[in-house]
Amino acid sequence: MGNEMSPLQKHRAEYRPELPPWLQGTAVKVEYGDAAIAADGADAHVIRRAFPHTYGQRLAHFLPKTANAPDATVITEHPAVRVGVVFSGRQSPGGHNVVWGLYNAINSHNPSSELIGFLGGTDGLFAQKTLEITEEVFSSYKNQGGYYMLGRTRDQIRTTEQVKAAMTTCQALKLDALVIIGGVTSNTDAAQLAETFAESKCSTKVVGVPVTLNGDLKNQFVETTVGFDTICKVNSQLISNVCTDALSAEKYYYFIRLMGRKASHVALECALQSHPNMVLLGEEVAASKLTISDITKQICDAVQARAEKDKYHGVILIPEGLVESIPELYALLQEIHGLHDKGVFIENISSHLSPWASALFDFLPPFIRKQLLLHPESDDSAQLSQVAQQFSL
Template identity: 75%
Template sequence: MDSDFGIPRELSDLQKHRALYEPEIPPCLQGTTVRVEFGDATTAADASGSHTISRSFPHTYGHPLAHFLRATAQVLAAQIITEHPPFRVGIVFCGRQSPGGHNVIWGLHSALKIHNPKSILLGFLGGTDGLFAQKTLEITDDILSTYKNQGGYDLLGRTKDQIRTTEQVTAALNTCRALKLDGLVIIGGVTSNMDAAQLAEIFAEAKCPTKVVGVPVTLNGDLKNQFVETNVGFDTICKVLIISHMFWSLVMLRNDFYAYCGKTNVDYIDHLTIVGLMGDVGSIGCRLLRQNAMKFLIDDVYRNPGPLQFDGPGSDAKTVTLCVEDQDYMGRIKKLQGYLEKVRNIVKPGCPQDVLKAALSSMASVTEVLSVMSAPSFNSQTLI
């Protein structure tokens, strides 16, 4: 993906509103004094696999769990750390972008500076490619100013999703040694955190002082256990991003747009249906959504959250369906036929596998949408 690489951006009114939010810091992480208690040794979730895991991770498996304590906790065995030397930490985006990535950088930068103003946070530009090539950007308050609480990974960008081959691991090791990093933070999903675990083991074996930390940031909600309630970004995905993604897809595709989310394929939204022809960004539908974005997204879309219930007025309201119609019915029929003809010309024997895969996925989604919309129960819904 393209990256602004820390260039200050012009924010919309909605983005400025989001930027005002101050995330709540857990009591155990507040202040400059760190209180930590070391508990039992780490074990495998499945005891039958502990032997295999311990053989694969002999240097990192079985270390004690670290419990951070709030200031009022009375634990005799707790270690209290009040002096903090300056640290040099690198941070890199891996995997698919997800909400919360920029806030992880913001939070880490704030913590480093609070504990020691001389600490340095280096962001790797262009994901793991930047990590391998030692392309860095020093994170500052000015750089973060227009990225706080904003989605995407465009502050640093990302490219490849893995640190796995011998060449890649060697390049990451050389970078950490050359930059004299005390820590390397890898932001990503399941694959990225698997790579982080393997990298930590290799670094320990090579006696590299850099500590590797994986942060579970993914829209899938599949990185959780008894210690992690949910991964960064999943809550936002449930509430907002699936809806805004539809709108942005509409803007980028600039063609007929039909979107449907039901319990069959998105279990955290009951029903959201968008119907209409929006040929360009200036169309009535897009203009309506853009002009009323804050009210629409905040007040209306969340009115029927399905299994994930939210507090507040309207939490028990009925399903809302948004319908934006265009009067040029036959013109749209002809336009649709034109698109189908283009698909026939592009997707034929000999076309690339990626083209065939994309066509199958898109046509399957369109078929599902049309099947739902053709059902009698769909036409009986209230349109606004």
């Protein structure tokens, strides 16, 4: 975005989101013990073993101004802090407003506090490419959505070299905290980074903010992720337009692919808001172990049933993660990724597959075979957004 703002952008910039009541007070109630951590049974044991230095930390509740909590601690002193912030993972609506809220929070407590943004995502974090975020710098990004003020990356903070580079940056810039804004993978990295920093006695605190349109990071404390509500409303409006077009033309079937890798939350929420004729959920496909043939039959049966009622149109929603939810396709992708790791050239992968995987691979249309051979993403998952969701009848 250039220096000149459109009338719409100016109007949006004037809106000031309301701060939730639970974040308006200065009283803080602190809980002690492992009860503060949302993990039970075997999971608790696994997490405690993986995060011995950060598991079981005290949980702080911000209390509203009207709360009567005699056992709460009232914070009266707010020393100046230096906080770093980085965008990591896929872009999502609301990223800029998270930075805006962070800037307002640290400056409302102490105007001498500094917010340092890292340019270009985690690559900028490793290379110490920074931008000091001020009111003047941030003025044109309020309520504008996107990640483009700082830029983003899908790289991870996972390898030993990456973790060391992140720690070096935090120590060199004397950061009191590093805020990582991203999805499941990014918050997993944030948790591991916090553990490593605690073990190394690095004074920088690591904070993960769940910002992902997939809506797959939530618990009893986090109702949903930043961006999920926006993406569902926008997509539902578009899907409703397509439904109207299908109803008007009376001769088309629309297959709409939506975001959602491991979770089909976006597809489900959009289906509830827009009422398409059919929605396929990856979780149901995986739980029922449906094959490509099963899914194809379901779609064909629905089309036939509507045709018998003289309805020759419809809208079907498909999450991008459906490919990995189909057992035989998931197994095929695992074999392909294993051959990638062994350095087998793409041109020769088919001949290295097991007999059943080779037969399935040859059954698929050429363009889908090409898409399945794309090199995995940084988290070792398939590039599902590049794979066409089509099934051979």
